[in-house]
Amino acid sequence: MKTALVTGGAGFMGSHLVDKLVDNGFFVVVIDNLATGTWDNLKGYEPHQVLKMTWDITEYPSEDVLPLRDADVIVHLASAASPVHYRRLAIETLRVNSIGTENALKLARKFHARFILGSTSEVYGDPQISPQPETYWGHVNPNGERACYDEGKRFGEAMAMEYHRQFGIDLRILRFFNCYGPRMQSEDGRVVPNFVRQALENKPLTIYGDGQQTRSFCYVSDEVEGIYQAIVRDNLSGEVFNIGNPEERSIVNFAEAVAKIGGVSLRTEFRPLPADDPTNRCPDITKARQVLGWSPQVSLEEGLAKTFAYFKQT
Ligand SMILES: NC(=O)c1ccc[n+]([C@@H]2O[C@H](COP(=O)([O-])OP(=O)(O)OC[C@H]3O[C@@H](n4cnc5c(N)ncnc54)[C@H](O)[C@@H]3O)[C@@H](O)[C@H]2O)c1
Structure with missing residues (x-):
């Protein structure tokens, strides 16, 4: 072994x-x-x-x-x-x-x-x-x-x-x-747990900046x-x-995907972008x-x- x-x-x-x-x-x-x-x-x-x-x-x-x-x-x-x-x-x-x-x-x-x-x-x-x-x-x-x-x-x-x-x-x-995926902490501030938790609670999804920054999940x-x-x-x-x-997506596009899969209509709330947040990934x-x-x-x-x-x- x-x-x-x-x-x-x-x-x-x-x-x-x-x-x-x-x-x-x-x-x-x-x-x-x-x-x-x-x-x-x-x-x-x-x-x-x-x-x-x-x-x-x-x-x-x-x-x-x-x-x-x-x-x-x-x-x-x-x-x-x-x-x-x-x-x-x-x-x-x-x-x-x-x-x-x-x-x-x-x-x-x-x-x-x-x-x-x-x-x-x-x-x-x-x-x-x-x-x-x-x-x-x-x-x-x-x-x-x-x-x-x-x-x-x-x-x-x-x-x-x-x-x-x-x-x-x-x-x-x-x-x-x-x-x-599973075992992420719901309160750790990363975009996936944030959006999923907010969709489950039927709250607006929080987007930092204009949401055009990209990530790959x-x-x-x-x-x-x-x-x-x-x-x-x-x-x-x-x-x-x-x-x-x-597969690269903008955060706005990702929010749309989360809302669709979560079966909720998309509502968003925009907040200021944190310092040095990468524009693309x-x-x-x-x-x-x-x-x-x-x-x-x-x-x-x-x-x-x-x-x-x-x-x-x-
Ligand atoms: N999750 C991602 O998207 C991602 C992306 C890029 C890199 N990583 C890297 O992958 C690794 C795991 O990430 P994760 O998302 O599972 O994070 P996580 O916070 O869930 O896991 C990190 C683990 O390290 C332990 N730890 C922290 N400091 C320690 C110390 N001094 N001694 C012993 N244990 C300690 C924590 O208790 C925790 O169990 C990290 O090194 C992270 O930088 C993760």
């Missing part, structure tokens, strides 16, 4: 990844400090399937606290991800993406484990080209309100790449683009399949992949298609219907 260590595994994406790993015969150790996640996302597992460790990865877990002597793969996902949370946890976000990333890399070095870094499309900042290929260096405000997240992730990429260059860590960097099972392919494939060390859905996934054999399979209609079903029952 293979062993995986997942930091941030009690969160939204991490818990879906843990499900996928267990389904594929992995024993999984999860390190999570529950800053934005919950063990409820991993209910029902026995300790021989998933071992849950409440721990802040900015503290290096020494041998006496880590119940693990070896690992085949480490997936580092620990970090607040929504602007509401990373603004509230700004310094913690910088620390987990820098010190936390180095601690996870140190473990990978010790165990000779493959290392998957959960990065983000936010490393492209407010991009000046669209779609964004992995070779684009980005357009980021280094000290603005989003910098704790954007620059934190950029630092994490630089640190991971140095561990790859200097110590031969078998590294894959994955840049996720807006992922959505990837359903969580697709995103997790992309991570899984990066985990199991060989000969990818040092490679960077965009993992997201290239669209992944170029040519490399993931060619090298990982991966592309999204779930339509927006299907993914939103599942998300509505989840929010209705919670």
